[in-house]
Amino acid sequence: MNTMKQLRFGFITLVLAALVTGCGTSVKRVDVNEAIDLSGEWNDTDSRLVSEEMIRDVLSRSWLPNYRTANGNALPAVIVGEIRNKSHEHINLQTFVSDMERELINSGEVEFVASKNERGQIRAERKDQDIHASDTTRNEMGQEVGADFMLQGSINTIIDQEDKTAVKYYQVDLTLISMADNRKVWVGQKKIKKVVKKNALRF
Amino acid sequence: MQRWIRTVGVIVAASLLSACASYTAKQKGVEGHLLSNAPQPALAALETQEHAERDRVAYLLNKAMLLRMDQQYAASNEVLEESKVLIEQLEALSLREQAAALTINEGMRSYAGEDFEKVLLHLYKALNYLQLGELDAARVEALQTNQRLKQIAAEYDKGDSTVYAEDPFARYLSGIIFETLGEWSDAMIAYRKAYEGYQRYASLLKLDVPDSLKHDLVRLSAHMGLDEELADYQKKFGIDTFATTEQRQTHGEIVLLLHNGLVPQKLDQTARILNPANGRLISLSLPAYFSRSLHNHNASVRIGQQRHTLETVEDIDAFARLTLNNQMPALTARALSRAVAKDSMARRSGNNDPLVGLLVNALGAITEVADTRAWYTLPHNIMMTRLSLPPGQYHLQLSTGFSQIDLGQVEVKAGELRLLEKHWLRQ
Numbered sequence: 001m002n003t004m005k006q007l008r009f010g011f012i013t014l015v016l017a018a019l020v021t022g023c024g025t026s027v028k029r030v031d032v033n034e035a036i037d038l039s040g041e042w043n044d045t046d047s048r049l050v051s052e053e054m055i056r057d058v059l060s061r062s063w064l065p066n067y068r069t070a071n072g073n074a075l076p077a078v079i080v081g082e083i084r085n086k087s088h089e090h091i092n093l094q095t096f097v098s099d100m101e102r103e104l105i106n107s108g109e110v111e112f113v114a115s116k117n118e119r120g121q122i123r124a125e126r127k128d129q130d131i132h133a134s135d136t137t138r139n140e141m142g143q144e145v146g147a148d149f150m151l152q153g154s155i156n157t158i159i160d161q162e163d164k165t166a167v168k169y170y171q172v173d174l175t176l177i178s179m180a181d182n183r184k185v186w187v188g189q190k191k192i193k194k195v196v197k198k199n200a201l202r203f
Numbered sequence: 204m205q206r207w208i209r210t211v212g213v214i215v216a217a218s219l220l221s222a223c224a225s226y227t228a229k230q231k232g233v234e235g236h237l238l239s240n241a242p243q244p245a246l247a248a249l250e251t252q253e254h255a256e257r258d259r260v261a262y263l264l265n266k267a268m269l270l271r272m273d274q275q276y277a278a279s280n281e282v283l284e285e286s287k288v289l290i291e292q293l294e295a296l297s298l299r300e301q302a303a304a305l306t307i308n309e310g311m312r313s314y315a316g317e318d319f320e321k322v323l324l325h326l327y328k329a330l331n332y333l334q335l336g337e338l339d340a341a342r343v344e345a346l347q348t349n350q351r352l353k354q355i356a357a358e359y360d361k362g363d364s365t366v367y368a369e370d371p372f373a374r375y376l377s378g379i380i381f382e383t384l385g386e387w388s389d390a391m392i393a394y395r396k397a398y399e400g401y402q403r404y405a406s407l408l409k410l411d412v413p414d415s416l417k418h419d420l421v422r423l424s425a426h427m428g429l430d431e432e433l434a435d436y437q438k439k440f441g442i443d444t445f446a447t448t449e450q451r452q453t454h455g456e457i458v459l460l461l462h463n464g465l466v467p468q469k470l471d472q473t474a475r476i477l478n479p480a481n482g483r484l485i486s487l488s489l490p491a492y493f494s495r496s497l498h499n500h501n502a503s504v505r506i507g508q509q510r511h512t513l514e515t516v517e518d519i520d521a522f523a524r525l526t527l528n529n530q531m532p533a534l535t536a537r538a539l540s541r542a543v544a545k546d547s548m549a550r551r552s553g554n555n556d557p558l559v560g561l562l563v564n565a566l567g568a569i570t571e572v573a574d575t576r577a578w579y580t581l582p583h584n585i586m587m588t589r590l591s592l593p594p595g596q597y598h599l600q601l602s603t604g605f606s607q608i609d610l611g612q613v614e615v616k617a618g619e620l621r622l623l624e625k626h627w628l629r630q
Contacts, residue, residue, distance in 0.1 A: 090340060201296050202295040202297050
């Protein structure tokens with residue numbers, strides 16, 4: 001009799017367990033600024049922190065007032081060049097670059113020139129306007145603003161791993177180069193260090 | 204009471220029987236299409252197959268390979284990325300699965316890929332990125348290859364060829380990626396490691412150090428001003444004249460890879476013995492590899508009047524066999540302890556009710572199946588040639604032992620790497 005009770009109990013537990021695991025997806029909305037680390041890889045928080053700090057730094061340095069004094073208070077025109085991912089991870093550089101562009105443009109301290117890919121589309125549209133748009137609304141060719149400075153950089157990583165624990169070190173280097181004479185007018189660096197511990201056990 | 208035991212018995216039996224057919228047996232359909240060089244129908248056959256969640260990594264790896272055979276490189280990489288994430292999660296130990304593996308069969312464990320498969324995952328992902336022209340992303344995979352090999356070496360490496368702890372071709376490809384990016388020192392390190400790897404596994408892989416790698420080592424050590432190393436390599440390899448890095452920079456490069464044949468087949472070997480003392484059945488199942496015959500031992504490519512021979516740079520067949528050989532003692536021990544556990548379970552249930560005892564014994568025998576899950580769409584070996592050519596249009600024709608394959612017109616641009624690949628499986 002005892003065995004039967006045990007078996008019945010075991011069976012009911014199994015059925016209950018099957019039902020519980022069948023429950024649906026749960027969604028919780030969170031603030032975009034909240035830092036949530038899941039895999040330990042480069043994520044939105046890293047992208048935001050680095051871009052904010054870099055831009056704060058680049059705008060507070062002497063190259064900006066120097067340029068403005070030399071050019072009758074005109075704002076420098078900046079373009080984002082190549083930012084290379086030299087890290088161990090596939091990083092979406094697009095969000096990082098647009099984070100930086102936004103911060104730079106909104107600061108009002110610099111002017112921003114469309115990047116190489118964006119320019120192609122604009123030029124095609126201007127060509128189209130040349131044929132189809134009325135004289136009063138047509139935008140002429142050859143009126144583009146040339147960039148004075150180009151922002152270039154890279155993301156590097158060093159990973160040290162021992163068993164289930166890894167130390168991930170990210171270094172983001174950015175350089176602002178003068179288009180006129182290849183002078184480096186600003187070099188920025190931001191480092192991020194994370195300790196990632198992986199579970200040794202799972203269900 | 205008996206009614207209850209029987210009901211539970213039937214439920215358990217039904218749930219276990221689904222785990223019984225060997226994995227290899229389920230793949231016959233896919234393999235048939237593969238062997239007639241038809242990736243699309245093979246992909247369709249794979250996708251209609253049902254697979255248990257614990258077999259998902261094997262499914263994803265095979266799917267990714269079929270996708271790249273069909274030249275869907277971006278889709279292939281998405282699937283490889285999914286399997287990479289899954290493999291990382293599965294690296295944590297599951298006590299529940301361990302217990303099931305010890306009492307039912309090895310296939311109850313989630314398949315997380317063998318070490319050599321985990322390295323090849325990065326290799327094929329890097330190749331996909333090269334096909335897509337994303338050199339920096341291929342570089343990420345080269346770094347991850349290094350990371351993975353480091354991890355494997357930390358766990359098992361004895362510095363000899365008795366375990367898989369280094370992959371010379373994965374290193375070689377990393378070197379090619381770094382060199383194309385102009386990162387000389389990283390390329391040099393990777394070439395050196397490839398060279399060491401080929402030497403280390405020479406007797407196992409029955410491969411010589413590829414001639415192209417010898418030239419790469421000479422060229423790069425000269426470029427980096429490593430005079431002693433250069434002299435050493437030149438003496439060892441007997442290379443007097445070579446194209447310098449500067450000369451090659453005005454050229455473009457074609458890297459031609461032939462993914463040749465298929466890895467050996469993992470089959471289930473089951474022994475069932477009737478114990479005459481008590482009439483109970485004892486079963487033991489273990490996996491075994493059966494190599495497939497390889498038809499292309501030689502391949503060459505013709506460009507205009509020139510013929511270049513492809514060299515074998517990777518022997519996946521040998522690494523697969525080495526891996527299984529090393530696992531055999533543990534697999535055998537577990538199969539034996541499983542047989543004892545199953546037998547004692549049958550004996551105990553038989554004491555209460557002979558019928559239930561018989562049922563438990565039969566179930567134990569039926570569920571004893573070897574774990575034959577594998578990335579079975581991998582090639583037997585990989586052959587390669589590196590061609591440094593002046594910019595221009597070239598027509599390439601690949602000859603293997605039995606056939607001529609037209610690779611069509613290829614444009615070579617200065618400083619750029621063009622990857623050409625062919626999967627050849629026909630038997």
